Amino acid sequence: MAFGLSEEQRLFDTSLRGLLAARVTxxxxxxxxxxxxxxxGDAALWAALTELGLPGLLLPEAAGGAGLGLADAALAAEALGYHAAPTPFLGSAVLAPLALLRLGDPAARAEWLPALAAGRxxxxxxxxxxxxxxxxxxxRWDGERLSGEVAPLVEAAGATHALLALPAGGMALLALDAPGVALRPRPGLDRLRPLAALTLSEAPARRLPGDARPVLDAGRVVLAAETLGAARAMLDQAVAYAGQRxxxxxxxxxxxxVKHVCAEMAAWLEPCQAFLRxxxxxxxxxxDAAPDTAPDTRDAEARMLACQIKAHADEVGRDVxxxxxxxxxxxxxxxLLGLPxxxxxxxxxxxxxxxPERCREEAAMAQGLAA
Amino acid sequence: MAFGLSEEQRLFDTSLRGLLAARVTxxxxxxxxxxxxxxxGDAALWAALTELGLPGLLLPEAAGGAGLGLADAALAAEALGYHAAPTPFLGSAVLAPLALLRLGDPAARAEWLPALAAGRxxxxxxxxxxxxxxxxxxxRWDGERLSGEVAPLVEAAGATHALLALPAGGMALLALDAPGVALRPRPGLDRLRPLAALTLSEAPARRLPGDARPVLDAGRVVLAAETLGAARAMLDQAVAYAGQRxxxxxxxxxxxxVKHVCAEMAAWLEPCQAFLRxxxxxxxxxxDAAPDTAPDTRDAEARMLACQIKAHADEVGRDVxxxxxxxxxxxxxxxLLGLPxxxxxxxxxxxxxxxPERCREEAAMAQGLAA
Amino acid sequence: MDLGLSERHRALQAAARDFIARFGHLSPPVGGGGGRKRPDRKALDWQALLIEHGFAARAVPRRYGGYGAEPDVFEAAIITEEFNRAGISLGIQGQGIRMLVPTLLEVGTEAQRERWIGPTIRGEVIWAQGYSEPEAGSDLAALRTQARLEDGQFIVNGQKIWTSSAHFADMMFLLCRTEPDRPKHLGISYLLLSMDSPGIEVRPLPTMTGHATFNEVFFTDVRVPADQIVLGRGEGWRVANVTLKHERMLLGDASKLMHRLHRLQALLAETRVEGRPLLASPVWRDRLMRLQGEVLAAKYHQMRLLGEAARGEESGLGLLVVKYYGSTLAWRLAALAVDALGEAGLVYDPHDDLAEDDAATAWYADWMYDLGLIIGGGSSNIQKNIIAERGLGMPREPKLQGGA
Amino acid sequence: MDLGLSERHRALQAAARDFIARFGHLSPPVGGGGGRKRPDRKALDWQALLIEHGFAARAVPRRYGGYGAEPDVFEAAIITEEFNRAGISLGIQGQGIRMLVPTLLEVGTEAQRERWIGPTIRGEVIWAQGYSEPEAGSDLAALRTQARLEDGQFIVNGQKIWTSSAHFADMMFLLCRTEPDRPKHLGISYLLLSMDSPGIEVRPLPTMTGHATFNEVFFTDVRVPADQIVLGRGEGWRVANVTLKHERMLLGDASKLMHRLHRLQALLAETRVEGRPLLASPVWRDRLMRLQGEVLAAKYHQMRLLGEAARGEESGLGLLVVKYYGSTLAWRLAALAVDALGEAGLVYDPHDDLAEDDAATAWYADWMYDLGLIIGGGSSNIQKNIIAERGLGMPREPKLQGGA
Known part of the structure; x- marks a missing residue:
């Protein structure tokens, strides 16, 4: 990879950004x-993104997906961040697909992957x-039932399901219309990514056993991509505004x-893109990380990079x-201009x-520098 | 104290700065x-400063000193820092006098205080x-003899004595011309504050038992004062240079x-002075901290302030x-302009x-926030 | 440590502590009241009690309804510190009390003082400030709102922005252009007008905090009696600078920083990740300690400035750096809190009465509002220009070819 | 991770590793040699070996004494990375090899190339750069050193500063004013002159590092044959920009940062306070990890730029930020090292041969030298102007009234 985009990626990026520019006013x-x-949630936008294939981006073609990788998901997330798009991409198109692919058994995959790919x-x-x-x-588990509470549940508005990491290890996936599920919407700082508190009383849920960290890592990369896209949008708007005001x-x-502040932002932001990719x-x-085996070096480096890009994008993002x-x-x-x-x-x-502090400490652990 | 100077302090400050401006070219x-x-060392400057009473600043009048306090020593240190003066003020006029006053027995005081006050x-x-x-x-002690090595020994050039903090607690004061003393001058980054490595083989030394931290604290305040004085000098020179170049x-x-960089420096530096004082x-x-008793609240606050002013001056100083x-x-x-x-x-x-990291951690300890 | 307090000041400190012990339970919640909505009965009663005991309107003469003490910046600092430390309300803090009253005391007519100071300090008359305009952000000389004199009345037309209490204020002090022919600064006047006047439209300005704090105000042929001008025509710039001087010497900035630092420390002690308080983590502790050092500098610096003011000395550079230093530091304190709150803190639920906000919302709101303060009343760039030019004597921006 | 290397590049990587394994013991110490003093026998032999195997002067045509490979930025990056990782010298790095040779290849005459490229890449002829002047720091258009043509020779008078190897160089490439009547940039020429010429005086310039690195050079009626001009009269600005382009695309900045990061990590692991390595302290580890994130950004950003260059794409903003980002990051890496060294690191003992410096001295020297790099060749302010104007399309500084 020479840090450029393939022709397919370029086309995908162009059509996604075109769609977002038109719809996310x-x-x-x-x-x-x-x-x-x-x-x-914004159902119409989600439907349009589904038509573009976003929900199935990471899913195998056999399941109705595009069979692409996280590099493509990160590219999409940059565009979504650039347009501050109100859409549940992270949970529905990244975390849930990866959790099922990495931790789900064949039955779970068969049940859910097609519905995910179809954006349902x-x-x-x-x-x-x-x-x-x-x-x-x-x-906590009680047989195949799950009880307890967790907050915040993220991308909760319009959600049909919830993916949960469990304190005892592994993950769980459950339908929010199942018995024993109580969802309380909570206003979030980012009103385009609504939150909720979730309380479960012996709710039916599917076990996804194993190491959930690769799913977490992928989520961190995608969040970093979104942050960097959003930061770039803010820089572009600042330069444009300063040219008129x-x-x-x-x-x-x-x-x-003013120029030097913009130059500082650009100097911090510009080198992030290649790092992200x-x-x-x-x-x-x-x-794929097999449960209960020590991750090999390559895996550890991928972990380290995911933690570091998240931490770095968070820091640069805040400054920008x-x-x-x-x-x-x-x-x-x-x-008035929507900048917030x-x-x-x-x-x-x-x-x-x-x-960032947490991610840096995990990055140190991935390199054997911290216990 | 209303953070202004008394008339005496103003006079003292003026004459010291006048002397330094004339001599420290x-x-x-x-x-x-x-x-x-x-x-x-610079013996002539030291002699001139002795005439002004600097070595005896903190010593009681009975011992030939001026009976002043650390507020006055900090004032002097600001001026010395402003002029980047090559003089062993910290060791000879602050640390050694305070070590003897706080940890020395009457015999030690009688032996050394007059020589300190006289600048000898x-x-x-x-x-x-x-x-x-x-x-x-x-x-380590071997009876009343001291052996082992320590580095760096600071303000070593022209020194007659050495004040040492010991790993086992307490301090020691010894004459550098005593038997068993080997001093190896080492070039220092700050060539106006020469260093040495010290090796002792059963060298005769005076025990100064007890808690050396109050001596350390005073030293930190004086170093902070010097740093802030030096930083102010650099800011003044930058503003003057920018006005000509x-x-x-x-x-x-x-x-x-350029203006904004200077404004930033001033914004960081200006509020430090009152904090220092x-x-x-x-x-x-x-x-006075009695050995082996828990320091009271007031003592703890003095510790915290000494640690914090040192850490803060270090950070602001580096930026400036x-x-x-x-x-x-x-x-x-x-x-060419001597700025280094x-x-x-x-x-x-x-x-x-x-x-700074060390001082901040000690500040946290002084407030009971760290073990 | 109380280094530096005189006996008289110690007595005031004791009196404040005694007052708080006796009456503190009557205090309205801090954060509510002043500035964001009209004071309620409880706030008005509390204000009356504060004035009676000399903890509000302390230096306002008795004949205007104040407590009548000699002005003393240290006294004000002591009161602020004691009340803040105890988490007790310092009473109504609107722009009328903080800015207009001292301005009228300095340059108002006797009639203006008698008419407005009493009701203002009691909280009966609430003022909005009409300075900023959309096209004149950091550049007050460019303001466009006009007033022409007609039949003994000023007729005001134009628009203001950032008027923080316009939606419930009774009155406004307004900068507008009355002498269009005179050079920029010399054409401005300072008017006092009723918000009930016909032709005023107030629209809430949505901001990032989500609190209903600011407004846009539109003026269409709004009539103001000619005697409701402070000083005289074309003197508005001078009056605004009097107001600004009082704003600059406003107490409580360092006190606000200290108070925030304490809240921050408590937050780090309470917030646990994997069962361990953040304060037990060296990385978080180091960040806190670093900010403590910076806050201590602000605290003692303010005491120095108070001392200089008390001695009648010019503070120069020392005063000019306060706003830039304090506002960026306040933001960074809130930023550490926001980081500490983590995921759970993302629940953001602002109320119009700030006192009803939960702790996480309050921190986020502070964080965003402080960014507004860094921007407001002259951006960082303007502040740095002021520090460099007036504080360090560096040259002003050279004039452009052709001007503009 | 080797993501993105083609088969050909993997083969080169393997060849470099093999070469290092076989011949690495012959390498002169890194840090010694290039730039600070004349290469010794060992350095010259090593250079010859590198050229023979294609690890130096790789893209210089065979007819001028090089290895004759096609230019390929990735190949250069791979070689740099492998040699740096192994701590093996990349050969002579002087300004002649890094800047003059590519410039002559692009715009020199055939005679100039034949005469100078071979001896330069072999390390036999050492060059100094004569650009900066005391009164024209960031403002090259203001340079004053003059050359007038007389009897087929240029007669040079003036002064240069920051000429880094003038005290042992054989030749200098010099910017000077030959057309005093033409507008600033158009009056400059680019001359090649011998440092043995009568009328040249070299004075060492004492700097904060204490290393004898820089000089002032004074010219009094120094004669230069007229054919030792590159391009032609008044074309010096254009030639300098060619040189600058090669300087900008210079490899090794990110590689230098990675190398420094590794040294830093080792330092934190070795340095103990009260028996505990600093790396075991979360505060120090967090500082290291933060810098690691910034270095990773630089590393992959450089790979992106190399890719763009290889594809013939303009990098624009991406290229313009490199110097500012990299030089401030390098300083901050050294600053953490300096902090970690603590009191014991204050012993500072610089040698003229940098390879003889102890570790603490090397870190302090890097720290100070990097500050010089932040300043040198255009201060941070100039860099930020360039990023804003050329990278972001923001307007240039408006012209002053009256000009100057």
Missing amino acids: QAARQAAAEAGREGA MRVAFALGAIAGGTGPCTL RQFGRVIASFQG HAAAAQDAAP ARHATEVHGGMGFTE FWFKRIAGNRQLLGG | QAARQAAAEAGREGA MRVAFALGAIAGGTGPCTL RQFGRVIASFQG HAAAAQDAAP ARHATEVHGGMGFTE FWFKRIAGNRQLLGG
Whole structure:
């Protein structure tokens, strides 16, 4: 891989960005934010993305998927982040497919993969149990039933299913309309990624035994991609705004103070892209981790890269989000231009699946530098 | 204290700064740096400072001192730092007097305090054993004799005595011309604060038993004062240089890029002064720590402040040293204007008596936040 | 440590502690009240009690309804510190009390003082500030809202933005252009107008915090009696600078930082990951300690500035760096809290009464609002220009060819 | 991980490893040699061996004494990575080889190429670069060193600074003003002159590292044959930009960062405080991991740029950020090392042959030298202007009233 895109990738990227530019308008974001408060998602956007094949991106062709890899998922996530798209891509198109492919038995795959590929399953997730989550997680098995509570459940609006990492190891997948399931929507900072608290009382659930960390790693890469896409959008908007806004008789883009802030953002952001693509490709190259075996070197490097790209994108993202907002002056603080949608997407992503400190410590562990 | 200076302090400050401005020229620094390589100090400057009463600043009047406090010592250190003065103030006028006053018995005080006050004793020091030092320290008592090695010994050029913190607790003071003492001068980064390696073979030494931390704390405050004085000098020089240097047809001080860097430096530096003065005054207010008793709250706060001012001055100092050098362009990298003397003073101070990480951890301990 | 307090100041400190012990239970919740919504009965009663005991409107003369003490910046600092430490409300903090009252005391007419100071300090009359405009963010000289004098009344037309309490304020102090022919700064006047006047439209301005804090205000032929001008025509810039001076010397910035640091430390002690408090983790502790060092600098620096003000000395550079240093530090304190909250903290549920917000929401709201403060009233770039030019004596931006 | 290497590149990687295994013991110490002092016999022999096997002067045509391979940026990156990883010298790295040779290959005359390329790549002729002047730091257009043509010779007068190997160089490539009447950039020429010419005085420039690295060079009526001009009169700016292009695409920056990261990790593992390695402390480990993330970004970014160059694509913004990002990151890596060294690391003992420096001295020297690199060849401010203007399309600094 020479860090460029293949012709197929370029075409895919172009059509996805075209679709997003047309559909994810400021009004659409606003409407999705309102709907999210009621627990509903943007069904029309999801349907359009399904037509493009996004839900089945990572699934084998036999299951109705495209048989592509995480490099392609990261490319999509960059575009989704760039447009601050209100869509459950991470849970439904990345975490759930990978969890089933890596940890599911043939019956589970047969049951769910086609529904995932067809976009009929929308899967909320809670992985705090293995990612340093600060919310409650008391999930426990009672035979094939699951009880306890967990929060936050992420991408909860409009979700049909939930994917959960369990404190005792492994994961569980369950239908949210099953008996014993109580879902309480909670307003989230990023109103385009709605949250919920989930309480289970002997709810039927499918066991996905084994090491859930490769699923977590893939999620981290995709979150990093989204953050970097969103940060790029903020930089682009800041440069454009500075080129129009006049103060003291000049466009503010002509002041060194503003130029240098934009240059700093670009200097931090620009080198991230190749790192991201490499980290995503490394996930594709890493062998399936068999449960209870020590990961080999290649696997450890893929882990390290996933942790590091997440941590680095979180740090760069925060700086860019702050400074791009500052370049907009008061306008950046209002919702008039919609800039806070990107700001909050970046802020929220930082907290999901482990913040930078957590990811760096896991990166050190993957390299044998920490116990 | 209203964070202003008393009339006496103002006079003292003015005469000290006047003396330093006259004597510590660029040529004098250069000469002292050369002499330091041979293990000699700037004896003439020390004599002049002795005339001003600097060595006896902290000593009681009965011992020929001025009976002043650490607030005054910090004031002097700011001035010495501002002029990057080549003088053993820290060891001879701060650490040694305080060690004798706090840990010495009457005989030790009687023997040494008058010589200290008269500037006849120049005391090098090595406190790494209690300050997270990275150098070797194998000092051990054999009755009243001391053996082992320690490095670096600081302010070693021209020193007559050495003050050592011991791994087993307490301190020791010894004459460097005593039998069993081998001193090997070592070139230091800050050539105005020469170093040595010290090897002792059953050398006669005076025990100063008890808790050496209050001596360390005072040293940290004085180092912070020096660093802040040096940083202020670098900022002043950067502003002056930027006001003269022309590039692209303008003085560079008129570019926002340069102005904003200077403004950042000032914003970080300016609030430090009051913090420094308070931390110094807190040392004076803290009761003598009796050995083996738990320090009371007031003592703990004085400790915390000493650790925090050192850590904070180290961080601010590094930023200012870097950016003031950058404002000077290539000229800052050369020794033509002498700027590296300040840069290296700040860099060296950061490492002495514990760097920022160490000091912050000790600050947390002083507040009961760490074990 | 109380280094530096005189006997008189110690007595005030004791009196404040005594007052808090006796009456603290009557305090409205901190964060609610002042600034975000109209004070309720409880807040008004508390305000009256504070004035009676000299903990609010302390230096406002008795004839205008204040407590009548001599102005003393240290006293104000002591009161702020004690109340903040105890988590007790310092009373109503709106822009009327903080900015307009000292301005009227300094440059208002006797009639203006008598009419407005009393009701304002009691919380009966709430003021909004009408300074910022969409096209004149950091550049006040560019403001466009106009007022022309007609039949003994000013007729105001234009638009303001960032008016924080316009949706419930009774009055506004307004900067507008009354002398269109004079050079930029000299054409501005400072008017006091009723928010009930016909022709005023207030639209809430949605911001990232989700709190209903700011508004846009539109003026269409709004009539203001001619005697409701402070100083005189074209003097608005001077009046605004008087107000600004009081804003700059406003207490509580360092106190706010200290208070936030304490909350942050408590948060790190409470928040557990895998059963272990974050404060027990060296990485988190080091971040906290680093911020503590920076907050300590702000704290003692403020005491230095207070001392200089008390001695009548010019603080120069020391004063000019306060806003930039304090606002970026406040943001970084909140940023560490936000990091500590982790995933669970992403639940964000803002209420119009800030006191009703849960802890995570409050931290996130602080974090975003502080970014607004970094931006507001002159961006970081403007602050750095001010520090460099006025504080360090560096040259101003050279004039452009052709100007603009 | 070797993602992305073609079969041909894997073969080169294997060849490099094989060469290192067979001949690595003949390598001069890394850090010694190139740039700081004249190569010794060992360095010259090593250079010859490298050229013979295609690990130096790889893309220089055989007729000029090189290895004669097709230019391939990936090949160069692979060689750099393998040699750095093994701690083996990449041969002579002076400005003659890195900058002048590619420039002559692109715009030199055939006679110039034949005369100078061979001896230069073999290390027999050492070059100094004569660009910077005291009054023209970041502003090359302002350079003042003059050359007038007289009787078929240029007569050079003026002063250069920052000429890094002038004290032992045989030749210099020099920018000077030959057309005083033409506008700034158009009046400059690029001359090649012998350092043995009468009228040249070289004075060492003392810098903060204490290493004898840089010089000032004074020219008094120095004579240069007229055919020792590259391109032609007034074309110096164009030639300098060709040189600069090769400088920009210079490999090894990310490789230097990776190498430094590994040294840093080893340092943290070795350095003990109170018996415990620093790497076992979460605070130090977190700082290391954070830098690792930034270095990884640099590493893969460089691979991206190499790919773009290989495909003949313009890298634009991606290329423009490299110097600023890399030089500040290099400084921060060294800064962590300096912190880790602690008190004991303050012993600073620089040698003229850098390879003789102890580890602590080397880290401090890197730290200070990197600050010089941040400053050198255009300060951070200039770099940020370039990124903003050329990379982001933001407007240039407006012209001043009256100009200058």
